[in-house]
Amino acid sequence: MTNNQWDSLVSTINGNPQPCVPAGFIIDSPWLPNWYGITLLDYFSSDELWLKANLAALETFPEVMFLPGFWSEYGMCTEPSAFGAKSIFWKNEFPFAAKVITNPEDIDGLTVPNPETDGLLPFMLNRLAKTQPAIEAAGHRIRFSVSRGPLNIASFLMGTTELMMAILMEPDRIHRLMRIVTDFLKQWHELQRQTFPSIDGIMMLDDIVGFISEEDFLTFGFPYIKDIYDAAPSKVKFFHNDADFVASVKHYPDMGVNLFNPGIQMGVNEIKEATSNRLTVLGSIPPRDVLAAGTPKQVKQATLTLLNELNDKSRFILSCAGGMPPGVTTENIRTLLQANQERNL
Numbered sequence: 001m002t003n004n005q006w007d008s009l010v011s012t013i014n015g016n017p018q019p020c021v022p023a024g025f026i027i028d029s030p031w032l033p034n035w036y037g038i039t040l041l042d043y044f045s046s047d048e049l050w051l052k053a054n055l056a057a058l059e060t061f062p063e064v065m066f067l068p069g070f071w072s073e074y075g076m077c078t079e080p081s082a083f084g085a086k087s088i089f090w091k092n093e094f095p096f097a098a099k100v101i102t103n104p105e106d107i108d109g110l111t112v113p114n115p116e117t118d119g120l121l122p123f124m125l126n127r128l129a130k131t132q133p134a135i136e137a138a139g140h141r142i143r144f145s146v147s148r149g150p151l152n153i154a155s156f157l158m159g160t161t162e163l164m165m166a167i168l169m170e171p172d173r174i175h176r177l178m179r180i181v182t183d184f185l186k187q188w189h190e191l192q193r194q195t196f197p198s199i200d201g202i203m204m205l206d207d208i209v210g211f212i213s214e215e216d217f218l219t220f221g222f223p224y225i226k227d228i229y230d231a232a233p234s235k236v237k238f239f240h241n242d243a244d245f246v247a248s249v250k251h252y253p254d255m256g257v258n259l260f261n262p263g264i265q266m267g268v269n270e271i272k273e274a275t276s277n278r279l280t281v282l283g284s285i286p287p288r289d290v291l292a293a294g295t296p297k298q299v300k301q302a303t304l305t306l307l308n309e310l311n312d313k314s315r316f317i318l319s320c321a322g323g324m325p326p327g328v329t330t331e332n333i334r335t336l337l338q339a340n341q342e343r344n345l
Helices: 003-013 032-036 040-045 047-060 104-109 121-137 150-158 160-169 171-195 207-211 214-230 249-255 268-274 287-292 296-309 330-344
Strands: 024-026 065-067 144-148 201-205 236-241 259-262 280-285 316-320
Touching (some): 003 065, 003 236, 003 316, 024 316, 032 047, 040 047, 047 065, 047 121, 104 171, 144 150, 144 171, 150 171, 150 207, 150 214, 160 171, 160 207, 201 214, 207 236, 249 259, 249 268, 280 287, 296 316, 296 330
Parallel strands (some): 024 065, 144 201, 201 236, 236 259, 259 280, 280 316
16 A cells, blocks of 8 residues: 555545545455466465565556555465464365364363464565565555454354354353454564554454354454454554444444445445444445446446445445455456546546
């Protein structure tokens, strides 16, 4: 993200009027490698190809804020690997982290990993350190510390169904698990900030928040996620949950979030009303059915409809609901950007 883009992002979050509606997207391994013409395994294993793919997106769409920008990641294996999860990589499929908790009693022996040395995390940081000169030569800086959220990581460590059952049957052990993962994430984000002083944003992704009730979210999600955000002295506190967020979204501002990437369960006006316009929405074109599978005509119509129906354009960044999905074409992204430009004239 360039200095101008960062300033625009912060200004938008602060509620200041913008000359035009900004556009931004979360991009990572589900979309970027295949869009660039390489396999996921090439993207994960070659720092050179990873850098070229990210630079190509910036050069193709210079007007777009890509978040977090130069995301050094290994899919869902990134954080679970620090807990000893077996990481399974295919040539061109999403990687998978195997469970390390086979029954709730295993939580009793779990300890907080060291993000400096454990799993794939040192490789993630080293990739950024090695490519930082090229990133900055292109006019960009490393702006965000990034991780999955504590519930998301817990679901990979023990399995989603098993986590849901244990929340009901073993709540004390799940609180212990959440405390361990949360303490790990606080250290991990702090290490990223120490390594790259240009970081002034924190991004967490936790779709498992959308799998549980409001009561369970307030018990097992809210306090731990808030703890991580509270520990981050960052201007931008970004949260992604494109699973069902209807019951939980009203709590996000109090959780510390000021930028939210939702799914399609609520419209932008509804989110703004539910949160009293206290957070910035990054959304909300349907990602699969419109941006990926739709024709340019359908993308343009969806974009214009979204913009025309907005009651308040403050604290809004045009994007898709969720991250950029696989298969989105350059033409459809350009169509969205052109429709936004036309609407802003």
